[in-house]
Amino acid sequence: xxxxxxxxxxxxxxxxxxxxxxxxxxxxxxxxxxxxxxxxxxxxxxxxxxxxxxxxxxxxxxxxxxxxxxxxxxxxxxxxxxxxxxxxxxxxxxxxxxxxxxxxxxxxxxxxxxxxxxxxxxxxxxxxxxxxxxxxxxxxxxxxxxxxxxxxxxxxxxxxxxxxxxxxxxxxxxxxxxxxxxxxxxxxxxxxxxxxxxxxxxxxxxxxxxxxxxxxxxxxxxxxxxxxxxxxxxxxxxxxxxxxxxxxxxxxxxxxxxxxxxxxxxxxxxxxxxxxxxxxxxxxxxxxxxxxxxxxxxxxxxxxxxxxxxxxxxxxxxxxxxxxxxxxxxxxxxxxxxxxxxxxxxxxxxxxxxxxxxxxxxxxxxxxxxxxxxxxxxxxxxxxxxxxxxxxxxxxxxxxxxxxxxxxxxxxxxxxxxxxxxxxxxxxxxxxxxxxxxxxxxxxxxxxxxxxxxxxxxxxxxxxxxxxxx
Ligand SMILES: Cc1cc2nc3c(=O)[nH]c(=O)nc-3n(C[C@H](O)[C@H](O)[C@H](O)COP(=O)(O)OP(=O)(O)OC[C@H]3O[C@@H](n4cnc5c(N)ncnc54)[C@H](O)[C@@H]3O)c2cc1C
Numbered sequence: 001x002x003x004x005x006x007x008x009x010x011x012x013x014x015x016x017x018x019x020x021x022x023x024x025x026x027x028x029x030x031x032x033x034x035x036x037x038x039x040x041x042x043x044x045x046x047x048x049x050x051x052x053x054x055x056x057x058x059x060x061x062x063x064x065x066x067x068x069x070x071x072x073x074x075x076x077x078x079x080x081x082x083x084x085x086x087x088x089x090x091x092x093x094x095x096x097x098x099x100x101x102x103x104x105x106x107x108x109x110x111x112x113x114x115x116x117x118x119x120x121x122x123x124x125x126x127x128x129x130x131x132x133x134x135x136x137x138x139x140x141x142x143x144x145x146x147x148x149x150x151x152x153x154x155x156x157x158x159x160x161x162x163x164x165x166x167x168x169x170x171x172x173x174x175x176x177x178x179x180x181x182x183x184x185x186x187x188x189x190x191x192x193x194x195x196x197x198x199x200x201x202x203x204x205x206x207x208x209x210x211x212x213x214x215x216x217x218x219x220x221x222x223x224x225x226x227x228x229x230x231x232x233x234x235x236x237x238x239x240x241x242x243x244x245x246x247x248x249x250x251x252x253x254x255x256x257x258x259x260x261x262x263x264x265x266x267x268x269x270x271x272x273x274x275x276x277x278x279x280x281x282x283x284x285x286x287x288x289x290x291x292x293x294x295x296x297x298x299x300x301x302x303x304x305x306x307x308x309x310x311x312x313x314x315x316x317x318x319x320x321x322x323x324x325x326x327x328x329x330x331x332x333x334x335x336x337x338x339x340x341x342x343x344x345x346x347x348x349x350x351x352x353x354x355x356x357x358x359x360x361x362x363x364x365x366x367x368x369x370x371x372x373x374x375x376x377x378x379x380x381x382x383x384x385x386x387x388x389x390x391x392x393x394x395x396x397x398x399x400x401x402x403x404x405x406x407x408x409x410x411x412x413x414x415x416x417x418x419x420x421x422x423x424x425x426x427x428x429x430x431x432x433x434x435x436x437x438x439x440x441x442x443x444x445x446x447x448x449x450x451x452x453x454x455x456x457x458x459x460x461x462x463x464x465x466x467x468x469x470x
Contacts, residue, residue: 040179045071045150046441047434048169048183050157053081054423055407055430056189057139058099062434062462064148068441070434071181072149073172075156079143081191083135083423087232087332090129090255090287093369093422095387098464099142100427106138129255129287131234152181160186160199160403167199167402184441186403187433192299193341193409201397202344205299207375207414213350217376218415227338227374227418229304230292231311231331233319237284239326244286248325249318253289290315294374298340308335338374338421345411346448347393354385354416362452363389364432364459367425373418385419392455395433396447404447406433428464435459 046068049060057079060072072079082088096104107130143149157170161180169182188195197203207225210218219225235244246252291314293307312331319329351371353360367390370383394411395404405411406429408421420426435458439450459465 039177040174042169042180042182043071045069045169045181045183046185047071047437048181048186049073049189049406049434050170050186050195051081051189051191051407052076052079052151052153053189053191053407054083054426055191055433056081056187057143057430058427059187059189059406059430059434059437060149061099061142061146062431063438064146064434066435066438066442066458068148068438070146070149071152071183072143073152073155073157073170073181075154077154078136079139079151079153080132080136082336083130084132085332085334086336087132087234087287087330088336088423089132089135091423093367093419094424095366095368095428096424098428098431098462100424100431101463103138103142103427106141107134110134110138131285155179157181157190157195158198160195162199165401167400170195184402184444185437185447187406187430187437188343188403188409189406189430189433191340191407191409192337193343193405196343196397196400196403196405196409197341199397199400199403201400201403204342204344204348204411204414205340207373210415213348213352213413215351215413215415216355217351217371217373217378217382218413219375224297225295225375226298226340226414228292228294229296229298229307229311229338230336231290231308231315232336233288233290233315233332234330235286235288235322235327236330237326238328242284242326244327245321245325248321251288251290251315251318255287288318290318292336298337304335304337311335339408339414339417341409342414342417343397343405343409343411345394345398345405346396347391347411349390349394349410349412349416349420351413351415351419354388354419357386357388359389360391360393362392363465364392364395364436364455365390365425365428365464367420367422367428369419369422369425371415371419372422373415376415390420390425390429392432392436392452395429395436401446404433404437406430431462432459432464435462 047063048071049056050073052072052074060070064070076085143151155172155174157172159171160167161169161182167186169180172179172181207219207223209222291311293310296307297303322329366387368387397403407426408417436450440447
């Protein structure tokens with residue numbers, strides 16, 4: 001266990017050491033985008049993971065543990081993805097296995113409010129949230145323990161490197177210059193599918209009509225509607241004795257430290273959600289789902305920024321109310337984007353397979369979270385799904401070589417994705433993608449031709465091959 005001071009020291013040194021040795025400035029080279037500064041020389045890895053979020057971190061760790069040299073790239077200054085940059089630090093769904101389980105164990109051990117009873121499976125009613133600081137501390141520690149990973153932060157990937165129609169890496173904007181970060185296999189774990197779009201993959205965006213894939217529920221006509229964006233925030237008691245002014249807030253979607261969804265908990269316990277029950281636990285730290293906006297074109301940064309401004313404006317009263325009551329508010333730096341591009345793959349997963357508990361031969365992960373679509377009105381029973389499998393084919397983009405997808409962008413309908421988009425399945429998908437990518441890199445084969453029996457053995461060895469239970 002490391003203390004805070006040595007953590008910060010080691011983290012900073014770790015990042016510097018992993019990022020710097022590969023850097024050689026190619027003085028005088030001209031950038032294709034007419035950047036005035038020099039460009040960095042190409043660097044080569046076995047596996048390049050773009051996006052250090054819920055799926056990208058397990059992907060990088062899994063590939064590194066297979067012995068692959070891995071570049072883990074993110075546009076953010078720190079890794080973490082949605083739990084850190086959007087404050088989506090509430091984890092629901094399951095199963096909680098593999099590297100995700102290791103992360104939970106780290107969180108339970110390091111949390112500000114330790115709760116060793118946090119559930120391994122999604123179905124035991126224990127959905128908790130962790131402060132993004134705890135989250136960052138745990139994932140940084142996990143990444144530091146992997147010498148095969150070069151962490152490259154503050155480096156948006158803006159294009160792919162293509163060689164004979166095969167993706168052989170990405171172009172990043174690094175310190176104001178361009179750099180080709182090359183890999184035998186690239187994993188798009190961006191949550192927004194930008195890398196796949198740049199690679200020429202077929203992109204799915206918005207809600208399919210239910211007739212498109214013969215799904216049991218859905219909208220009648222296909223549209224560009226995606227799930228809403230939400231501005232998350234955290235409130236902390238800073239004035240002794242202050243009580244959360246719940247009855248005076250306009251938005252009361254709130255979770256208290258690690259005890260889950262307060263309103264639901266209170267109702268389950270027969271308490272009044274406003275006056276009793278959860279308030280008596282009185283932890284003084286709360287996660288808030290602030291205002292959200294529907295149907296934003298989440299591919300467009302200007303539309304996303306406008307949505308964030310709108311949400312922040314709507315939140316002004318609640319922030320003032322909290323502040324007057326003695327609570328400080330921390331806004332998530334990015335507005336939460338639930339849905340963006342999905343990448344059409346060799347298999348398009350639909351709600352039909354989810355409802356049937358399908359376990360395909362080439363399954364690489366499982367999920368048991370409900371169909372959680374915001375645009376389709378469904379009963380609780382209709383939303384419920386059993387444990388179902390995610391086929392490897394959904395990670396392989398149609399007609400494109402050298403690329404795998406991971407996380408919420410894999411190939412499925414909008415309705416199906418509303419289930420596996422939560423963090424435990426995204427992490428398992430990422431871990432499997434990392435294993436597959438390293439196998440393709442070592443065998444010098446296409447991601448389509450990895451030895452499936454060996455792959456399955458690795459999935460089992462890594463605790464990912466769960467086929468029953470919650
Ligand atoms: C408001 C909201 C509420 C949610 N509620 C829950 C919940 O309660 N429980 C739950 O389990 N899940 C929840 N989710 C879903 C879950 O958080 C996400 O679906 C999940 O994090 C997706 O994982 P990912 O790896 O695909 O993407 P992310 O976790 O978003 O990671 C993507 C990473 O890629 C980086 N990136 C993007 N583009 C580039 C680029 N061009 N170059 C370099 N880096 C790039 C991003 O900075 C980010 O770090 C919620 C999501 C939102 C937005």
